[in-house]
Each structure stands twice: as C-alpha cells, then as structure tokens.
Amino acid sequence: PVMSLWPAVWAYITAWFIKKSEKNILSMSLFVFGCAALFTLIEWSRSRLFVWNDSGVTQWRNIPLIQLAAVTGSYGVNYIVALTNTAIYSLFFKRLRYAAILPAIMIATIMIWGNHRAGLLDKNQKKQVVWKPVLIQGDLSQRRHATLEQATEALDIYGTLSLQALKKYPESRLRESNRRGPPGAPD
Numbered sequence: 001p002v003m004s005l006w007p008a009v010w011a012y013i014t015a016w017f018i019k020k021s022e023k024n025i026l027s028m029s030l031f032v033f034g035c036a037a038l039f040t041l042i043e044w045s046r047s048r049l050f051v052w053n054d055s056g057v058t059q060w061r062n063i064p065l066i067q068l069a070a071v072t073g074s075y076g077v078n079y080i081v082a083l084t085n086t087a088i089y090s091l092f093f094k095r096l097r098y099a100a101i102l103p104a105i106m107i108a109t110i111m112i113w114g115n116h117r118a119g120l121l122d123k124n125q126k127k128q129v130v131w132k133p134v135l136i137q138g139d140l141s142q143r144r145h146a147t148l149e150q151a152t153e154a155l156d157i158y159g160t161l162s163l164q165a166l167k168k169y170p171e172s173r174l175r176e177s178n179r180r181g182p183p184g185a186p187d
Contacts, residue, residue: 006046010039018096028099032090036083036103040075054078064114080110134165 017031017038043054056078059065068076087103090096138157143150 003046003050006042010035010042013038028090028096029102031096032083032086032099032103035086036079039082039086040079043078044075055081063118064111067114067117068110070117080107083107132169134169136161136165 014035017034046052047054054074056069056074056076059077059081065080066077068080072079083103084107087100087107090099136158138154138161140154140157143154146154
C-alpha cells in the first residue's frame with residue numbers, strides 16, 4: 001500500500017497537467033516535459049525511503065542511452081525513460097500529438113551522442129590490455145575488532161591467496177604503466 005502512493009501522486013498531478021495543457025503547443029510541450037520531470041522527482045523521493053532500483057536501470061542493455069549517466073547520473077536516464085513514455089502517451093491524444101516533436105528530437109540527439117560516445121569508448125578499449133580481476137575469499141571469521149594477531153593472520157591469508165591467484169591467472173595482474181601505487185611497490 002505504501003508503494004502505491006508514489007504512482008498515485010504522479011497520476012493525480014498528471015491529470016491536472018492534462019487539463020492545464022489544452023491551451024497551446026507550449027503548454028502541451030510543458031505537459032510532456034513536466035510529467036517526465038515529476039516522475040523522476042517521485043522516483044528520487046521514493047529511492048530515499050526504499051532503496052530499490054528506479055526505472056533508469058531497465059536500460060542497462062541500451063548502451064547509447066546509458067552514456068547519459070556519465071553526465072547526469074542514473075536520474076538522467078530515468079528522466080529520458082519517463083520522457084519517452086510521456087511522449088508516446090501524448091501521441092494518443094489529438095490535442096497533445098504535437099507535444100511529442102521536441103522530446104523526439106531530444107531523445108534522437110541523446111541516442112546519436114550516445115552512439116558516438118560508445119564508439120569512442122570502444123576504440124579506446126581496444127588499445128588497453130585485457131585485464132581479468134580475480135575475487136579472493138579468505139574464509140575468515142567476522143572480525144570487527146581484530147587483535148593484532150588476527151589482523152596479521154588475515155593479511156597472511158589474503159597475501160597467500162593473492163599470490164596463488166596471480167600464478168594461476170597471470171592476466172589478472174595489471175601492467176606496470178596501469179598501476180596506481182608508487183614506483184617499485186609490489187602489484
């Protein structure tokens with residue numbers, strides 16, 4: 001019941017927007033952009049109380065669109081998802097049909113930019129050395145307040161496991177030029 005409050009608020013305000021957007025093309029365009037912004041704001045407020053994913057994460061396979069997250073964060077992607085759906089919704093109403101033109105241009109521009117950016121990323125990634133991370137699980141007891149002996153034991157276990165992983169999977173080691181530590185420090 002609590003989760004239904006957010007869509008209910010959005011639906012109520014959207015109905016109010018529809019009544020107010022009957023005047024001209026500017027108010028119709030504001031309807032489309034305003035409903036998308038309101039949806040994003042409601043998703044943001046919901047995520048402060050419930051930490052579930054928002055609708056932006058549904059686009060994880062849409063590589064051109066998620067490039068927008070590098071600039072706006074996940075809520076920018078969420079906004080574009082809401083904008084797309086609101087623009088499609090407006091196509092079903094004769095008085096709102098022209099309100100989908102500006103969002104369509106905006107979405108197309110973002111997709112073209114995202115394709116360009118993803119293409120640049122692909123070119124850069126081909127130049128890099130393939131690196132495969134290895135996960136190390138030490139199977140240690142939970143140690144919130146470790147003694148010096150327990151901390152030393154944990155370091156020894158993880159050090160030994162890391163060396164074993166480097167021998168078994170040499171591609172998990174970073175090259176000298178990609179390391180972040182000081183020169184001469186072990187990888």
